[in-house]
Structure formats: C-alpha cells, structure tokens
Amino acid sequence: MNMLTGTVHSKYNAEMFLSRKIISGHGFFDPLIEALHAVIPSGIDKTPGNTNFMLDAGCGEGSIISRLLKKSLQEINYPVQGVGIDISKEGIRLAARDYENCIWLVGDITDMPFMPNQYDVILNILSPSNYKEFKRILKDDGILIKVLPGENYLAEIREMLFADTEKAAYSNKDTLRLFNENVSSMTNQNISYTIRIDNGIIPHVVRMTPLTWKVKPEDIKKVNIKQLRNVSVEFTILVGKK
Ligand SMILES: C[S@@+](CC[C@H](N)C(=O)[O-])C[C@H]1O[C@@H](n2cnc3c(N)ncnc32)[C@H](O)[C@@H]1O
Secondary structure, three states: OEOOOOOOOOOOOHHHHHHHHHHHHOOOOHHHHHHHHHHHHHHOOOOOOOOEEEEEEOOOOOHHHHHHHHHHHHHOOOOEEEEEEEOOHHHHHHHHHHOOOEEEEEOOOOOOOOOOOOEEEEEEEOOOOOHHHHHHHEEEEEEEEEEEEOOOOOHHHHHHHHOOOHHHOOOOHHHHHHHHHHOEEEEEEEEEEEEEOOOOOHHHHHHOOHHHOOOOHHHHOOOOOOOOOEEEEEEEEEEEEO
C-alpha cells in the first residue's frame, strides 16, 4: 500500500534492490539474521493470545524481515505481525511480489502512518533513522534494534575503490553517538564474518551498496572481481528502549 502523500525521488533503484535480494539469497545476511533472531525475543510480549507487532523501518526489498518472520513463526511459538515500510516503491514492489507474510507499505520514516505506542519491536537495518518517530510508535516496553555497518564492512571493495583516500576507512561513531543520545541503550554487539562468494555474485555485492553511488562506471571496474573472493562483513547491532 502506498502511504506517501507526495512524490519522492529515491536513489535506490530496482536494479540495486534485485542485487540485494540476490546476495541475501546467497547467505550474505545469514549470520546477521541469526543474531537478530536471538535479540528479538527480548522485545516480545509473550502473554498468551497476544499478537506482537514488528516493524522494519527502511526494509528495502524486504527479505530480512520476511526471513525473520518465517523463522520466528516456525521455531518460536509466538504470533508476530510484521510490517515493512520503505520510501522506495521499487523496494516495496519486490517485497510484496515475493513475500506474503508481511504488510508492505511505501512511506517515509520521518512521518509514519501509525498510531502511537503500537510496536513491540522496530528494526532499522542499514537505513536512516528518525528517533522522534521511532519513540512515538514504540510501546513503552518495546525495543528498537538498529543495525549499522561496522568498520570492516565491505573493506575489500572500499580498498579497491578508494585506496589512499579518506573513504577507504569508515567509522560508525557518529551514528552510534546519535543512537545513545536518543534512546536508552541496552546492548551493543558486534558481529563480523567473511563471505566467500562465487564470481557471478560479486557484481551484485558491488551493485547493492550505496558505496558505489558516487563512483564513475569506469572506476567501478577497479573492483577486481577475480581477486575478490572473500568479502568482509561487519555489523554493529544496537538495542535500546525509549
Ligand atoms: C541500504 S538500504 C537498506 C535496506 C534494507 N534494510 C536492507 O538491509 O537490505 C536503505 C533503505 O532505506 C530506505 N530509506 C531511505 N530514506 C528513507 C525514508 N525517509 N523513509 C523510508 N525509507 C527510507 C531506502 O529506500 C533503502 O531501501
């Protein structure tokens, strides 16, 4: 359902979301999904008969929340209604096409079409945040789970594209500080792993990241696909309450 009241131009396009979906299907996010799966129950109200509500704010093509919902419904016995919201129509179109287990909305996280105190869990994965809105729609005992890239996230690609420039290094300190200023922080966990990917998948890894937005097409060729067998993935998972 499209809940936007005006036209929005998003830099995220269908090609990028397709690449994200493909790498997600090849296990790129699997350890992250495992880690999230361990954290989510701390926000769940286990009262018998209660349905929990979980939002993915900036859900993109939807594979992460959809996989979390499938797993939670299969392996843990509590009902969760998932909702994915993203400002990109292309992302939501792919999500709605492929995953039936969630409500999919085109909308802006800075002004969400929800009543106050509605969500038990809000996921905000590699996407912008709006803490005022998150706190408005989160229940008092609900949790906000924010995932940010760690310093080694896609380090090999960064190195090939931006060697000797300041972009070769990445710090998530400012995002971390904003989180701590806005919510009451509960836990802060780092996960890091290396993904070994086939040649066919590497172009999708390059295509799926905003890292390459400002890189000229001829410079993208600097990413030597043959050398890029292993890609470092690192995430920081922050959990907080309002
Ligand atoms: C890097 S992608 C991450 C998508 C997804 N969470 C994932 O990890 O695959 C960032 C997402 O944030 C969305 N986004 C950016 N600004 C937004 C806003 N104001 N409201 C809703 N979504 C937004 C983009 O459309 C994009 O899908």
